Amino acid sequence: MEKLITIAIDGFSSTGKSTLAKQLAKRLSYIYVDTGAMYRAVTLFAMENKFITSDTFYFEKLEKELPNIVLDFKFNIDLGFAEIYLNGLNVENKIRSLAVSKQVSKVSAISSVRRKLVIEQQEMGKNKGIVMDGRDIGTVVFPDAELKIFMTASADVRAERRYNELIDKGDNVNYEEILKNVVERDLLDSTREDSPLIKAKDAIEIDNSDLSIEAQFDQIYSLIQNI
Numbered sequence: 001m002e003k004l005i006t007i008a009i010d011g012f013s014s015t016g017k018s019t020l021a022k023q024l025a026k027r028l029s030y031i032y033v034d035t036g037a038m039y040r041a042v043t044l045f046a047m048e049n050k051f052i053t054s055d056t057f058y059f060e061k062l063e064k065e066l067p068n069i070v071l072d073f074k075f076n077i078d079l080g081f082a083e084i085y086l087n088g089l090n091v092e093n094k095i096r097s098l099a100v101s102k103q104v105s106k107v108s109a110i111s112s113v114r115r116k117l118v119i120e121q122q123e124m125g126k127n128k129g130i131v132m133d134g135r136d137i138g139t140v141v142f143p144d145a146e147l148k149i150f151m152t153a154s155a156d157v158r159a160e161r162r163y164n165e166l167i168d169k170g171d172n173v174n175y176e177e178i179l180k181n182v183v184e185r186d187l188l189d190s191t192r193e194d195s196p197l198i199k200a201k202d203a204i205e206i207d208n209s210d211l212s213i214e215a216q217f218d219q220i221y222s223l224i225q226n227i
Helices: 017-028 034-050 057-070 100-106 111-124 136-140 156-166 175-191 213-225
Strands: 004-011 033-034 069-076 081-086 128-132 148-150 202-209
Touching: 004 017, 004 136, 017 033, 017 128, 017 148, 033 034, 033 081, 033 111, 033 202, 034 057, 034 069, 034 081, 034 100, 034 111, 034 128, 057 111, 081 156, 100 111, 100 175, 128 136, 136 148, 136 202, 148 213, 156 175, 202 213
Parallel strands: 004 128, 004 148, 033 128, 148 202
Antiparallel strands: 069 081
16 A cells, blocks of 8 residues: 555444554554553552542642653564553553553543644654554544544453453453443543544444454455545
8 A cells, every 4th residue: 555544443442443454554564552451551640649549639730740650662573563661661551451441531621632742643653654653643633634434342242352351461350340441431421521532524434343353354444445
């Protein structure tokens, strides 16, 4: 594929956005950016500095520290994708915990956080040839993207996927707690005042509740070939 394009993948949590984005980036030799990892890294920073706990969020303190938060992606040749670094430290595994999942929607609702990260994301994709996934890529970050995908699946299916992922990592988790987190994140992401999770008017919706990873990839890759 000679023409470089921007591919924006949005959707609900645990719909496999990152898996799809990595597949597409690898096939197309494109840059892949996981914006969710960026918001999770900021959330981890807030948690480690006691700005956010289970019942309190000192968001003003986080806002003051935003200039001191440096995020980088570094390609891991063994894994085949870029991992996120927070102020020079690899936090790829830390940010995937259920504890971070419980807080990330609160952090991503802060306008100053979104402004900082959107600017960084737009800079990453200024030359096209990029696959980016998140919540507002097709609506805010790259509203002119040549291909916009909006991914969804039932809450039960997504909770099961997340549960199996954490169990495989050795985490001690409860399915009902994860399902509750999925539903709560859907509500927070869809109703936040700044850049809520919505389907762009020109996005193609993919419900992958019953789709295999391979079938999903083939379906979307065929769309790219027709651009």
